[in-house]
Structure formats: C-alpha cells, structure tokens
Amino acid sequence: MDDLTPVLVCAVLFIGLPWVIxxxxxxxxxxxxxxxxDERLLxxxxxxxxxLEDRVMTVERIIAADNPDWKPGLGTTQSPYLSDLQSDRTSDRRN
Structure with a gap:
C-alpha cells in the first residue's frame, strides 16, 4: 500500500485535478x-x-393632499429613478 500512495497522489494531482478544472x-x-x-425585454x-412607480407616487401625493393623517409610503421617499423618470418624460414629449 505504501508503494501505491505516491502514484495515487501524482495521478490525482496531474490527471484528476486538471480534468475537473x-x-x-x-x-x-x-x-x-x-x-x-432578453435584454430588450428587461x-x-x-x-x-x-x-408604475411614478403612478404610485402620484396616487400617494393625491391621497396625502386629501387626508393629512394618512401615512405615505413609497411616494414620499426620493426614488433612485426620479431623474430617469423626468428624462423619460422629456424624451416622450419630444417624440
């Protein structure tokens, strides 16, 4: 068994490991x-x-204006897409 161990280790290192990699x-x-x-769909x-986020923000602003006790959620926080929404609106108006 002792004579077989170095051969087995070499076989694993030089044959088995490269094969797996x-x-x-x-x-x-x-x-x-x-x-x-897929990119177009995304x-x-x-x-x-x-x-949809813009619509939710609009609805929340309307509800907040009508009911001062209402606790708003999404619409009052600054959206990371807000600048993108504004640029989308301007590009839609140009078309």
Whole structure:
C-alpha cells in the first residue's frame, strides 16, 4: 500500500485535478448567455416598473393632499429613478 500512495497522489494531482478544472471551464463556456431579445425585454420591464412607480407616487401625493393623517409610503421617499423618470418624460414629449 505504501508503494501505491505516491502514484495515487501524482495521478490525482496531474490527471484528476486538471480534468475537473477543464470540465467545469467547458461547462461554464457552454452556459446560456443573455440574448438581445432578453435584454430588450428587461429594458421594457424596467421602463414599466418606472412608470408604475411614478403612478404610485402620484396616487400617494393625491391621497396625502386629501387626508393629512394618512401615512405615505413609497411616494414620499426620493426614488433612485426620479431623474430617469423626468428624462423619460422629456424624451416622450419630444417624440
């Protein structure tokens, strides 16, 4: 058994380990990538989410104006998309 141990260690190091690494590199390269259609769909979904957020903010402002005791949620916080929404509105008006 002692004579077999160094051979086994060398086989694992020089055959087994590179085989495992190359196997997973091949699997990684074969993994599906995002297509142009997927990117377009994601862009459309992001634009829809921004419009919906704008609508919620508008409704919350209206409710807050009508009922001073109402505790607003999303609409009172500064949205990270607010500048994007404003730029989207200006670009929509130009078209």
């Amino acid at each position: 190359l196997h997973y590199i091949t699997k990684w390269k074969q993994a599906p990538r995002i297509t142009e259609e 862009d459309e979904m992001q634009a829809l989410a921004r419009r």
